[in-house]
Amino acid sequence: MERIYVHPLPVRIWHWINALSFILMILTGIQIRYIGVVNIMPFKAAVDWHNWIGFVLIANFFIWFLFYLFSDKIKVYHPELSPMKHFRDSFRQMKYYGYGIFKGDPNPHHVSVYHKFNPMQSMTYQIIMLLIVPIQFFTGILLWDVERFQASVNFFGGVRVVDTVHVLAFIFFVAFIFIHPYLASLGHTPTAHFKAMFTGYEEIEDEARH
């Protein structure tokens, strides 16, 4: 079994800070939105934690962004320019998770240094990292100090609209935070991808390399 280095250190640092922060953001977000139903901590403490962790997340985002911007590893995010090929590959990947995995079919995606995401991940992560996460940060900053950013808040339709967008993204992340680690457990062993995100090395089954 060969080991290849697919997760450079900055990406691993970013990933685990991101993971922990997102969990805390979701928990504090639930506390803020559902006070009275959920009573983990006082509202004010939840707001303060939510704000501080939010800024940590934004700073952390730039670790990811700058690393990929100034590294050839950005190729892992290069989109597949042929839509037909992209959808064909995505469908094949979906078929694997929905059917092939139950009868022991090999994963159609083979990890390499510049090709670490399967077609579904590639599309999902691009949408998440370049659209949903920035929207979440932006709306979060507007809500952090509504009065300071009054002009922008009004431009985007008012505080209710901005908050609704923020909550819709939050709802998406709530589902994501469960599904993402589960999918990560579907490697050749349940812990293989988790270990890789700590060590940087993915283990490649010999058969998969052919």
Place this chain on the structure above:
Amino acid sequence: MTCAEGKWSGFAANMNVPFVLAFLFLMMGSMPALAAFGVLSKDDKACLECHAKKGFSKPRGGGDSVSLYVADKPFSESVHNDNGCTDCHTELDIKKHAKADNKKLGTREYSIAAVAVCRDCHKKNVKQYDDSLHAALVREGNDEAPICSDCHDPHTTRVNSATGPMDDVVCQNCHGKIFKAYASSVHGQARQKQAGKLPADQQKAPICADCHRSHEIKAAATGGRIKNACLDCHKGTLILHKVWLPNAERHFDAVSCPACHVATAKRRVDLRLYDSIANKEVTEKKGVPQFESRTRAADATGRGLDALALRSLLNEFNRDGAEGQTVLRGRLEVSSGVEAHQLVARSRAIKDCDTCHREGADVFQTVTISIARPDGRPIHHGAQKEVLTSPISVDSVRGFYAIGGTRIKLLDYLFVMALFAGIAIPAGHMTLKWLFRRYLKQLETERSSPQDDTAQH
């Protein structure tokens, strides 16, 4: 000798003494004879010979009469003693007096006409009064709206009498309930304590005129004047709030001070029509009232505007101007003027965020929509509380949102679905994998068998 002394002696030496004496003589001759405090002039004594008789009045017909009584001692001690009777009662012709043709004027009509006399000396104050809500109500024909003499009895008024002891505050004559609420508030109690110890102009605890002004009184429930009045005295209060209150400036904008500083008040959300281009509250056009007819038309059931009706009402108002010009600005406020004056000490103010930021909070159970009348007073119409939580209102109530308290229900359902999907999809997939485990083993065995056979040969 100092420089100043030198200048003065030079000036005195150069003065034309006979000229100065002549000037002073002329000045004294041109000035009215100033009456001393408590001493009536000869002319005024003549007037008061009749008018100081208790019950002196003039019949108006129909059994009605107008009081013409003026108490001599209070008048002699008033600031207007210096003016004398005829300075204000200029219309009187001594020869025709007592047969004057103004006998049909009642006290009210006469006093309204006399505002013009007050204006002669008190130009600035009367100009401010002319722009006030009180004057607007008088012009509308409101018989109870005050004119100059209702607050400042011209025959007894003294310097700063309007800001004298609490019991003398004239505002309570009309606003009795509100004054009573004020008197028992933290401000009223502080004022009462200071009243016996300090002169009126040194008492720092606010009284009516300190917040509402004495002459340019405007509607308290519209505009930002009252909030500014609070902040004028409580300087640095925003910084103090910022220490513990997230989005403090936003709270200052959307929550009235009494909403938190009157802990027991009944609160409501008022959605005020606001001109987003002119950046001011929408005011009913004078003589063309639209708000009541439009709200009545939109509120067909009479149970208050629902989210759809609110949206259509807003569209109606936007027909008059640019698209999206008229918006709703929400504000959390107390339900009545009496409650607005029951301010408590800072330590007793509401500081618990979950008073408002939880589902079903009392403050969001009453919702009104309002517009400012031409004189500034608001007109309210009820709206259903669901307008604050309906997805249909995302646009129409865009400017008011309290996290947790007015959250959109539909998003709650989506959240539950996402949570369910997040748990159910992995759980379902794992279950299928578990159910297929034997089949998978069997397949793996079958796949590996031919290779074994090949290896054996």
